[in-house]
Amino acid sequence: MKPKAIHFISIGGSAMHNLAIALYRQGYQITGSDDEIYEPSRTRLQQYGLLPEQDGWFPEKIHKDLDTVILGMHARADNPELARAQELGLPVYSYPEYIFQESEQKQRVVITGSHGKTTITAMILHVLKYFNRNFDYLVGAQIEGFDTMVRLTEDAPLIVIEGDEYATSPLDQRPKFVHYQPHIAVISGIAWDHVNIYPTYEEYVDQFELLAEAMPKAGVLIFDETDDMLDVIGLKERPDVHSVPYQAHRHRILHGQTVLVTDTGRDVPVLVFGEHNMKNISGAMAVCDRLGVTSEMFYEAIQSFKGAARRLEKVAENDGRILYRDFAHAPSKVEATTQAVKEQYPDRKLLAAVELHTFSSLNKNFLSQYKNRLDAADVAAVYFNEHTLQQKRLAPISVDDVKTAFDRPDLNVFTDTADLENFLLQQRQAANVFLLMSSGTYGGLDILKVANELV
Structure with a gap:
């Protein structure tokens, strides 16, 4: 054939x-x-x-x-x-339309939300693989133990999909996740993003409402109940749709190690940390419960989860210094990641740097969303590239615009990669925990080289 x-x-x-x-x-x-x-x-x-x-x-x-x-x-x-x-x-299909066509006969689990969806998806995949389950998947980052970010086969009865709210294709401006028609859906949180497609917060929220309203009979909607907007969407009465709220898993930090506190009183050490990751664990656990993975099984597997690529990824550590990089770029992600690192290392000096790289983050009207988002850092820096602004055909922004938006007088702002690199290296004595956040590359910054020299 x-x-x-x-x-x-x-x-x-x-x-x-x-x-x-x-x-x-x-x-x-x-x-x-x-x-x-x-x-x-x-x-x-x-x-x-x-x-x-x-x-x-x-x-x-x-x-x-x-x-x-x-x-x-x-x-x-x-x-x-x-x-x-x-x-x-x-036949012409968009990416999500094709995925749905090939998985129409499978049980579909779709993870959505403004933040955390990659990590929740990765956690679920890690647990399912740990127990040798047969499943297909689509995830937005490289995960240890998986050689590709997509698996699509004829025989797997289940597919776990990271559902993006970004537009489907140049012919279809609806969010990708509406095409997947999930049996189990997770909404991890709602924080305004993609302003080039959803110019108002209300329009952005509407996309998640659309997903919830389209849930099939006997569908399961799992949501973060600490998110005010999600509480409204998640608890709304829908015939034959079961709502499952979650919040951050109970945890504590013991000798620099985050441990989960279980109902049996047993401590379960994990390799990820931060309030946002404790929420991600609860969301993943709720899905796994629906897939026949018991709490004890989940706790056994999650201990070895190292995270997805560029999601609080430890680049280097030595002699009391450590450098992380993270994909965070939207305001809520920047805040959550910075706070997580500071909480994990409360007695160390934290330098946090973020690159403004996306349509939203470089939009002059959106910049104010970053107010106070870097406050948990002892030293804070922002980088943006004027060439990127030109490429995206956005109005110019200035260093003063960025300082005003973040509302931090001591903010260090850079538009030149070499200047940023020199600044980071000069901070070797001033800070001992470094956090670099970006969905881009800081204009081609060699992070491994910087890590070697810093750490």
């Missing part, structure tokens, strides 16, 4: 290239195009022989023998390959 032929428009995306690799490993014929492909996508595609020979869009790659075309979010609506596919009448 001839294998299915699938073409990816915008194959270089984080999720897209992982799906391409997963399907290639299942025996599908995979081709793709993109106008720009960055690391690590480029190297990973190259390893599997899937890297396009040249950047750009080539309508001749679209032909009638293709079974499916998958359209990535970063292509434009007037993409010439998309136009050719539509002209030929080929």
Whole structure:
């Protein structure tokens, strides 16, 4: 039987290239195009022989023998390959539409929320793998023990999906998670983000309300009851939908180690820390309970969970100094991560640096959301790149704009990567815990080099 032929428009995306690799490993014929492909996508595609020979869009790659075309979010609506596919009448799916089509007969667990969804998803995957369960998955970061971020097979009865609220595709501005139709859904928290798509907080909240209202009969909605807006959404009466609230797992810090306090009084040591991660543990535990994993089983497995890549990831530690990096960039994430590190090391001096890199964080009208978010740090720094502002076609912002927004007079603000690096290295004696938060690269900062010199 001839294998299915699938073409990816915008194959270089984080999720897209992982799906391409997963399907290639299942025996599908995979081709793709993109106008720009960055690391690590480029190297990973190259390893599997899937890297396009040249950047750009080539309508001749679209032909009638293709079974499916998958359209990535970063292509434009007037993409010439998309136009050719539509002209030929080929099936064109967005990424989430394709995932749903291939998992329609599976039990679908979808993890959503403004923060914590990657970590909750990763925790669930870790526990299921620990007990040798057969499952498919889609997660937004690399996890230890998993060689790809996507698995999609014919025989797995369950799929665990990290559900993004970002737009589906250039043809569909609805959030990705509405396409998955979950049997079990988690909403981990709501904090305004993606202002280029949802210009008001109310419009952003509406997307999660939409998800909750679309829950099927006998569906389970698991939510953080300490989030005021989620409490409203989660406790709303819905016929035949079971609501499960959660809050931060009871815990304490013992000799620098976070331990979970269980109902039996037993302490369970874990490798992650911070109030936000204790909430993530409770959310993951609630899902696992629905999947037949008992509390004792969960506690046994979660002790070895090290976290997802760039989620409070320890880069280096030596002689009382330590450096973490984290994907945090939205205001609520920056605050939660900074507080978590300070609480874990209350007697040490913390330097926290954040890069403003996304559409939201670089939006002059959104900047005020960062007020007091870095207050837990002893030394605070912010970096933004003027070239990124130009790329995203955003209005200029100044150093003074950033200082005013964060409302911290001693804030150190940088627009040059070399200046930021020099500052960090000069702080070697002033601080002994370093936290670098960004969804970008600080303009190409070599974090491993900085870590080696600092730590």
